[in-house]
Amino acid sequence: MSKFIIITGGVVSSLGKGISGASIGKLLQLNGLKVNMIKCDPYINVDPGTMSPYQHGEVFVTTDGAEADLDLGHYERFLDVNMTRANTNTAGSIYQTVIDKERRGEYLGATVQVIPHITNEIKRRFTAFENEVDVSIIEIGGTVGDIESLPFLEAARQLRLEKGPKNVICVHVTLVPYIAVAQELKTKPTQHSVNKLREVGIEPSMLICRTEKPLSLHLREKISLFCSVPTQAVIECADAKSIYHVPENFYKQKVDEQIIDLLGLTPKQKVDPKWFEFFDKAMTPSKSVKIAVAGKYSELQDAYKSISEALRHAGMNNDAKVEIVFVNTEKDNVEEKLKTADGILIPGGFGGRGVDGKIATIKYAREHKIPFLGICLGMQCTVIEAARNLCGLHDANSTEFDPTTKDPVVDLTPQQKNVVYKGGTMRLGNYTADLEEGSLARKLYGKDQIVERHRHRYEFNPAYVKQLRDTGLKVSGWHEGVLPEIVERTDHPYFIAVQFHPEFGSRPLRPHPLFDGLIKAGLKRKENK
Known part of the structure; x- marks a missing residue:
């Protein structure tokens, strides 16, 4: 039977x-156990796909096309397990499922209520991997005490009652703030948070205490006494130099040993320290490279979380520290900010804000031979830039930004033109692309067909492929010979743009080829300056 770890949070979000949760999962993996993770978000949206990044940060896309919370990206990068729809749940999707069942008459005339109908559906999703893994780690979003998260906490309470305390434990993440005026760490917020958790019938087995300063033994004992958690289970979690150091921090405090004991598990192998050693070494790179990320959410770095991580993975692989410079293409003087860049990346996005700045950025990268990677909207802007500045199609645009453009070099497919509902109707998840022999893409990937994750509505209009090829911008990747997936320049040291999202497939020990190529090209440019 699978074991379950419920991750909750208190005092404040973030x-x-x-x-x-991902760090605990990594440690259990290093002990030879099979682990998967599930995220539960308490908002009523069915998924975050229609939410602004200002509301929710990055939308992560699973291989099977689910739009999900950015935490699923952390899960994938730590555990190297591809997430699916079964790994992501929202209150909206749960209520929608229950209401659909009620409309079909599946409840046999019963009054449909939060308990048991909503909580039963939540528990069904909690146990999605019960027969596949040793441990399911379930993160409940929000903060204990929020009204929205109560059904999830109640379902967690019921799960422990049904499965038994040896099979379900709760790890509570809480805050121990430092009050500068008093020069003291304060435990009261943690005490109140645990009391809130107890009010809904859940006793935490372990506390992860977020703190700026080290927790003394005295403070741990105080928290232990007031929260009924063993002193050794009060875990100090200070800000780390890298998120990939958190598992090592937990390992030193025997988090994995304690959890294995609490759940009655048996390790299947001795922990190999190579994971820890890799990241310790990565903290002292011998080189550095500056990459400009040009988008409209420069002040909100969570909007580009997977982009940043993929760049850092590639930097680690090349013994280089990656300095990421965020450029606001809506407000900044892009040419001024790009002067010192060793490489340029334009991420995905939606809407016309900042597009002119992105097009100017691409022109600058093309003319100054700066290594360039365009992603999703970055590829579409690459097509627009070439059409306007090299083909003389001065009105060229995407119909997303100008529905009446005379030259729709980027347009909706016929299927997308008939879409009414906005949520979950884009081209989402894994699609194949065939790579042209002799192309940069083929060289980087080392194979003739790839599978990558997508999240977009608009496509490079194939009617303009020949005109743009004559300017040196060629299509080097096609989906089923119909939709252009990759474009690249033949007159540039490193210039490639893709319709998909390669950042979602990057891993710390296995960086994505397109990001690895960008960092290598950026380092080469820096060496040759």
Whole structure:
């Protein structure tokens, strides 16, 4: 039977429940156990696909096309397990499922209620991997005490009652703030948070205490006494130099040993320290490279979380520190900010804001021979830039930004033109692309067909492929010979743009080829300056 770890959070949001859960999962993996993770978000949206990044940060896309919370990216990068729809749940999707069942008459005339109908559906999703893994780690989003998360907490309470305390434990992430005026760490917020958790019938087995300063033994004992958690299970979690150091921090405090004991598990192998050693070494690179990320959410770095991580993975692989410079293409003087860049990346996005700045950025990268990678909207802007500045199609645009453009070099497919509902109707998840022999893409990937994750509506209009090829911008990747997936320049040291999202497939020990290529080209440019 699978074991379950429920991850909850208290006091404030953004304490790092996702990183904490993923770090615990990594340690259990290093002990030879099979682990998967599930995220539960308490908002009523069916998924974050229609939400602004200002509301929710990056939307992560699974291989099977689910739009999900950015924590699933952490899960994938730490565990190297591809997430699916079964790994992501929202209150909206759960209520929608229950209401659909009610409309079909599946409840046999019963009054449909939060308990048991909503909580039963939540528990069904909690146990999605019960027969596949040794441990399921379930992160409940939000903060204990929020009204939205109560059904999830109640379902967690019921799960422990049904499965038994040896099979379900709760790890609570909480805050121990430092009050500068008093020069003291305060434990009261943690005490109140645990009391809130107890009010809904859940006793935590372990506390992960987010703190700026080290927790003394005295403070641990105090927290232990007031929260009924063993002193050794009060875990100090200070800000780390890298999120990939958190598992090592937990390992030194015997988090994995304690959890294995609590759940009655048996390790299947001795922990190999190579994971820890890799990241310790990565903290002292011998080189550095500056990459400009040009988008409209420069002040909100969570909007580009997977992009940043993929760049860092590639930097580690090349013994280089990656300095990421965020350029706001809506407000900044892009040419001024790009002067010192060793490489340029334009990420995905939606809407016309900042597009002119992105087009100017691409022109600058093309003319100054700066290594360039365009992703999703970055590829579409690459096509627009070439059409306007090299083909003389001065009105060229995407119909997303100008529905009446005379030259729709980027347009909706016929299927997308008939879409009414916005949520979950884009080209989402894995699609294949065939790579042209002799192309940069083929060289980088080392294979003739690839599978990558997508999240977009608009496509490079194939009617303009020949005109753009004559300017040196060629299509080097096609989906089923119909839709252009990759474009690249033949007159540039490194210039490639893709319709998909390669950042979602990057891993710390296995960087994505397109990001690895960008960092290598950026380092070469820096050496030759």
